[in-house]
Amino acid sequence: MLIKYIRPTLWIILITSCYTSVITNSWKSQALPAKPYSKILVVALVKKEDRFLRESIENHLVGDLSERGFTAISSLKEYGPTSFEGLTESSVLNKIEKSGIDAVLTIVLLNKEKEKYYVPGRVYYTPYTIYHRRFWGYYSTVYDRIYEPGYYSVDTKYFWESNFYNMDSKELIYSVQTKSFNPSSTQSLSHEYGKMICADMVSNGIIK
Numbered sequence: 001m002l003i004k005y006i007r008p009t010l011w012i013i014l015i016t017s018c019y020t021s022v023i024t025n026s027w028k029s030q031a032l033p034a035k036p037y038s039k040i041l042v043v044a045l046v047k048k049e050d051r052f053l054r055e056s057i058e059n060h061l062v063g064d065l066s067e068r069g070f071t072a073i074s075s076l077k078e079y080g081p082t083s084f085e086g087l088t089e090s091s092v093l094n095k096i097e098k099s100g101i102d103a104v105l106t107i108v109l110l111n112k113e114k115e116k117y118y119v120p121g122r123v124y125y126t127p128y129t130i131y132h133r134r135f136w137g138y139y140s141t142v143y144d145r146i147y148e149p150g151y152y153s154v155d156t157k158y159f160w161e162s163n164f165y166n167m168d169s170k171e172l173i174y175s176v177q178t179k180s181f182n183p184s185s186t187q188s189l190s191h192e193y194g195k196m197i198c199a200d201m202v203s204n205g206i207i208k
Contacts, residue, residue, distance in 0.1 A: 020183045021192050026176040028204050033166055033173075036208060037103040040065055041096065043075040043083065044107040051081060056186050057107055060194035068198060070207065073101075096167060104165045107193075110177075111159040157181055158189070162197055164206055174206045 042061045044054040058074040065072035075083045078099065084092045096104070157179060164174035176197060183189035201207045 020189070021178055021180040021196055023196065023200060024177050024179050026200060026204065027174070028206060029171070029173040031171075031173070032205060033168065038071060039099070039101045040070055040072040040103045040105055041075055041078070041099070041101045042072055042105050042107070044109075046109045048081075050109070051076075053109075053186050053190075056190040057193060060190040061105065061107070061197065064194040064198040065207075068202070068207070073099075093167075093170075102167050104167060106163045106165070107197075108161045108163075109158060110161050111157075113157045113159075115155045115157070116153070155182055158183070160193065164201065174201060174204065176200060 042058045042065070044058045046054045046057075055074075055076055058076055062072040062074050079095075084095075087095075158181075160178045160180065162176050162178075163172055165171065166173050178193065178196070180189055180193065183192070198207075
């Protein structure tokens with residue numbers, strides 16, 4: 001009987017402690033190309049002051065794609081921090097074609113929200129029977145144990161969108177939206193996001 005109670009509890013703890021990102025929506029084209037991709041460019045579009053986030057998420061996705069046997073490159077490493085800034089469409093497409101890239105995966109930080117809220121204090125009751133007979137014994141034992149003061153807490157939510165483009169047809173063939181909740185660090189966010197997106201692309205037959 002004890003095992004039946006422990007297992008659900010452990011399962012909930014594992015889920016809530018290990019995963020901070022979830023897929024909220026995804027779409028794929030019905031006209032998926034049959035051939036495998038030879039070189040995938042990963043492009044993260046975030047604010048300039050978040051360069052560390054861009055570098056981290058591009059590197060993780062490149063690594064996750066490479067682990068699955070694909071040749072992938074980071075736009076930051078390949079083209080520098082400005083990438084395609086100020087270039088025309090024809091110039092960008094020409095640059096991509098010369099690099100032998102046949103697919104582009106974009107990652108866009110659509111929004112980042114911080115929500116501050118107040119957690120009210122709580123009073124707990126615990127029956128300290130042995131101390132109930134005398135006022136001071138009860139008071140001095142329980143006083144510091146029953147009250148948890150209120151405090152302010154901040155939740156941080158990241159809303160992402162990733163698009164996958166076939167550069168032969170220049171068409172979008174896959175799009176996914178995700179939400180990340182209170183990641184412990186930029187590295188953990190990037191690691192989890194990369195694994196999640198790659199797994200979803202594989203399960204949808206976008207990459208094989």
